[in-house]
Amino acid sequence: xxxxxxxxxxxxxxxxxxxxxxxxxxxxxxxxxxxxxxxxxxxxxxxxxxxxxxxxxxxxxxxxxxxxxxxxxxxxxxxxxxxxxxxxxxxxxxxxxxxxxxxxxxxxxxxxxxxxxxxxxxxxxxxxxxxxxxxxxxxxxxxxxxxxxxxxxxxxxxxxxxxxxxxxxxxxxxxxxxxxxxxxxxxxxxxxxxxxxxxxxxxxxxxxxxxxxxxxxxxxxxxxxxxxxxxxxxxxxxxxxxxxxxxxxxxxxxxxxxxxxxxxxxxxxxxxxxxxxxxxxxxxxxxxxxxxxxxxxxxx
Amino acid sequence: xxxxxxxxxxxxxxxxxxxxxxxxxxxxxxxxxxxxxxxxxxxxxxxxxxxxxxxxxxxxxxxxxxxxxxxxxxxxxxxxxxxxxxxxxxxxxxxxxxxxxxxxxxxxxxxxxxxxxxxxxxxxxxxxxxxxxxxxxxxxxxxxxxxxxxxxxxxxxxxxxxxxxxxxxxxxxxxxxxxxxxxxxxxxxxxxxxxxxxxxxxxxxxxxxxxxxxxxxxxxxxxxxxxxxxxxxxxxxxxxxxxxxxxxxxxxxxxxxxxxxxxxxxxxxxxxxxxxxxxxxxxxxxxxxxxxxxxxxxxx
Numbered sequence: 219x220x221x222x223x224x225x226x227x228x229x230x231x232x233x234x235x236x237x238x239x240x241x242x243x244x245x246x247x248x249x250x251x252x253x254x255x256x257x258x259x260x261x262x263x264x265x266x267x268x269x270x271x272x273x274x275x276x277x278x279x280x281x282x283x284x285x286x287x288x289x290x291x292x293x294x295x296x297x298x299x300x301x302x303x304x305x306x307x308x309x310x311x312x313x314x315x316x317x318x319x320x321x322x323x324x325x326x327x328x329x330x331x332x333x334x335x336x337x338x339x340x341x342x343x344x345x346x347x348x349x350x351x352x353x354x355x356x357x358x359x360x361x362x363x364x365x366x367x368x369x370x371x372x373x374x375x376x377x378x379x380x381x382x383x384x385x386x387x388x389x390x391x392x393x394x395x396x397x398x399x400x401x402x403x404x405x406x407x408x409x410x411x412x413x414x415x416x417x418x419x420x421x422x423x424x425x426x427x428x429x430x431x432x433x434x435x436x437x438x439x440x441x442x443x444x445x446x447x448x449x450x451x452x453x454x455x456x457x458x459x460x461x462x463x464x465x466x467x468x469x470x471x472x473x474x475x476x477x478x479x480x481x482x483x484x485x486x487x488x489x490x491x492x493x494x495x496x497x498x499x500x501x502x503x504x505x506x507x508x509x510x511x512x513x514x515x516x517x518x
Numbered sequence: 519x520x521x522x523x524x525x526x527x528x529x530x531x532x533x534x535x536x537x538x539x540x541x542x543x544x545x546x547x548x549x550x551x552x553x554x555x556x557x558x559x560x561x562x563x564x565x566x567x568x569x570x571x572x573x574x575x576x577x578x579x580x581x582x583x584x585x586x587x588x589x590x591x592x593x594x595x596x597x598x599x600x601x602x603x604x605x606x607x608x609x610x611x612x613x614x615x616x617x618x619x620x621x622x623x624x625x626x627x628x629x630x631x632x633x634x635x636x637x638x639x640x641x642x643x644x645x646x647x648x649x650x651x652x653x654x655x656x657x658x659x660x661x662x663x664x665x666x667x668x669x670x671x672x673x674x675x676x677x678x679x680x681x682x683x684x685x686x687x688x689x690x691x692x693x694x695x696x697x698x699x700x701x702x703x704x705x706x707x708x709x710x711x712x713x714x715x716x717x718x719x720x721x722x723x724x725x726x727x728x729x730x731x732x733x734x735x736x737x738x739x740x741x742x743x744x745x746x747x748x749x750x751x752x753x754x755x756x757x758x759x760x761x762x763x764x765x766x767x768x769x770x771x772x773x774x775x776x777x778x779x780x781x782x783x784x785x786x787x788x789x790x791x792x793x794x795x796x797x798x799x800x801x802x803x804x805x806x807x808x809x810x811x812x813x814x815x816x817x818x
Contacts, residue, residue: 231597232560256590257557260532280622282593290556290586297531311622318618322580322611324659359624 219246220368220420222443223515224484225261229449229463230283232256233488237512238283241445242267243366243422244515245348251275252364252424258287259294265513270300274343276350277308278426279361285312289319296328303330307342307352309360310335336362353437355428358462363425363434365441371416373409380412420518423478427485429459430468435475442518444478445510447485451495466496470503480518484510519546520668520720522743523815524784525561529749529763530583532556533788537812538583541745542567543666543722544815545648551575552664552724558587559594565813570600574643576650577608578726579661585612589619596628603630607642607652609660610635636662653737655728658762663725663734665741671716673709680712720818723778727785729759730768735775742818744778745810747785751795766796770803780818784810 221244226237238255242262249271251258262269269291277285285308295304306312313333320326334342336352339362343350347369352362372394385399385407393399399407423438425446438444446469450458455465464472466483473481481504486493493509500507508516521544526537538555542562549571551558562569569591577585585608595604606612613633620626634642636652639662643650647669652662672694685699685707693699699707723738725746738744746769750758755765764772766783773781781804786793793809800807808816 231594232563237560256587257560260537260557263532281625282590282619282623286586286590287556290582293582294531309622311618315615315618315622318611318615319582322609322615322659323582325581359622 219244220422220518221515222422222445222482222518223265223267224482224510224512225258225265225267226253226255227484227486227510227512228283229485229487230281231488234491236486236488237261238286239278239485240287241424241510242272245366245368247271248273248345248347250350250366253278253284253426254286254288254291255283256286256290259291261512262291269295270298270302273302273304274350275304275306275308276352276364276424277306277312278355278363278424279357279359280309280311281359281427284427288312289316292316292327292331293323293325296325300329303332305332305334305343307334307336307350307364309362310337353434355426355434356431356462357427357429361426361428363423363428363438365421365423365438367421368419370419373413374416376412376414383407383412385412422518425472427462428464429462430464430472432472432475435472438472438476438478440477442479443482443516444473444476444480445482445484446472448483448496448500449485449487451490452499454489466499467503470500470507473504473507479506480516481507482510482516483507519544520722520818521815522722522745522782522818523565523567524782524810524812525558525565525567526553526555527784527786527810527812528583529785529787530581531788534791536786536788537561538586539578539785540587541724541810542572545666545668547571548573548645548647550650550666553578553584553726554586554588554591555583556586556590559591561812562591569595570598570602573602573604574650575604575606575608576652576664576724577606577612578655578663578724579657579659580609580611581659581727584727588612589616592616592627592631593623593625596625600629603632605632605634605643607634607636607650607664609662610637653734655726655734656731656762657727657729661726661728663723663728663738665721665723665738667721668719670719673713674716676712676714683707683712685712722818725772727762728764729762730764730772732772732775735772738772738776738778740777742779743782743816744773744776744780745782745784746772748783748796748800749785749787751790752799754789766799767803770800770807773804773807779806780816781807782810782816783807 225240228236449463525540528536749763
């Protein structure tokens with residue numbers, strides 16, 4: 219199971235009951251939170267996200283609509299008695315802000331908080347079942363996107379085929395890893411005779427806030443699902459550029475160039491009450507586009 | 519018009535769609551915001567509060583459920599192009615937090631922000647139609663309550679009575695101030711012959727977070743409306759004390775001792791889904807009690 223649940227799809231000024239950026243990536247029993255705008259903890263409750271399962275939080279940049287909800291989420295986790303580690307991947311000054319806010323409240327958290335400061339592009343998390351890379355986007359202040367890649371999954375045993383051979387069950391894990399089996403008589407049972415490939419690893423790229431920048435297409439090349447911001451419609455492309463944001467059409471162009479399977483667009487300006495036109499303009503360029511809608515889970 | 523609108527009535531952990539502390543006091547065309555927990559700007563939109571009319575914000579203390587929404591509100595006011603002055607009355611470290619958050623975002627506000635640091639009890643704002651005093655409550659960290667007092671209102675001209683005398687309209691403002699009129703023949707027209715008293719000035723005391731402390735009753739003596747926190751029911755009075763909070767019964771006891779006209783209780787623990795028992799326990803001690811309910815406006 220690899221999915222993305224949208225908790226906030228609006229840009230800086232909350233409007234029409236749309237909230238600032240926050241997304242939860244579900245990777246089997248691991249939840250990864252990407253950005254954490256004001257009200258994220260309320261959205262987590264509303265959409266019944268198991269907050270105790272969130273062990274990794276990624277903050278793209280320090281504009282408030284991407285992190286003002288973090289301190290509230292942390293203090294609530296602490297009030298609920300969380301004891302297990304939490305990892306935050308964020309620009310360095312966020313650590314100073316959080317520490318100052320805890321200090322003035324004369325508070326400590328009930329759990330170990332590990333800050334991983336985003337200083338350069340590359341691998342930032344390497345867990346058993348997934349890895350996370352970050353990459354620079356081009357925004358008014360330093361900003362990074364994230365690519366979450368599922369690790370290659372073990373091959374599956376083909377039960378019908380394997381019954382024809384005399385292979386001990388203790389060797390099955392090595393078969394899943396792709397090894398051949400050498401029988402006692404020296405004969406080789408080739409791996410592909412008794413296993414089948416698993417589904418290919420999924421990958422999700424979150425492009426944070428960014429002006430249209432074709433270098434991003436290179437960075438997120440061929441991910442399964444791409445999230446790209448689309449703050450404005452194409453009529454306002456000059457405003458988009460001036461504010462280091464993108465249009466819906468530009469997001470779709472990046473998706474085309476990156477040859478991704480599917481595009482999700484969000485971070486809509488509060489100028490727009492209806493979002494229909496965002497979808498229309500993106501699909502003209504990249505048909506397999508969806509709007510990021512709050513409360514909706516997009517499965518990869 | 520003097521009223522209090524509740525935007526958040528819950529204690530630290532948001533629950534049951536109840537939000538952390540925030541209240542708007544309406545004094546004719548002036549709006550005063552008291553405390554600003556996470557999500558206050560969304561509550562302001564939801565309940566159609568005219569945010570441009572908020573010129574004074576009072577922050578009782580630096581536990582997050584009383585101020586985490588402030589930076590989001592300020593940045594949204596700025597995005598909306600606000601240009602007129604905003605006054606914040608708060609413990610000193612809040613200024614450092616806000617300035618740090620603006621700095622890391624490479625942002626400035628579109629309007630002048632004036633910090634008034636709460637350092638001792640007494641008068642903190644003295645405006646044309648109202649004044650605000652602060653007073654220390656007893657909480658785990660430094661915390662202050664606020665008393666908002668309407669200024670004495672001018673007497674009203676009694677149109678029937680004044681028609682019997684020859685008083686120039688240019689003297690009416692002085693009549694409203696309580697002066698007598700001396701006619702050209704030297705005779706005195708006494709003020710109370712031609713005017714009637716206005717309604718008595720209203721007053722509202724917000725007691726912030728506090729353990730039960732009878733000294734508070736002295737400080738808020740005879741205000742018209744008293745808000746006192748009631749985090750727990752009386753069965754948990756020991757927990758209340760240990761955490762420097764009050765029970766519903768204790769809030770009502772303060773209201774009795776202070777001889778106020780009406781009591782409003784709030785800051786309910788997320789332990790309690792139903793609030794009925796809070797009202798029952800308070801009314802046994804002080805019958806004229808109301809629950810602070812989000813979205814409800816209580817007129818004085």
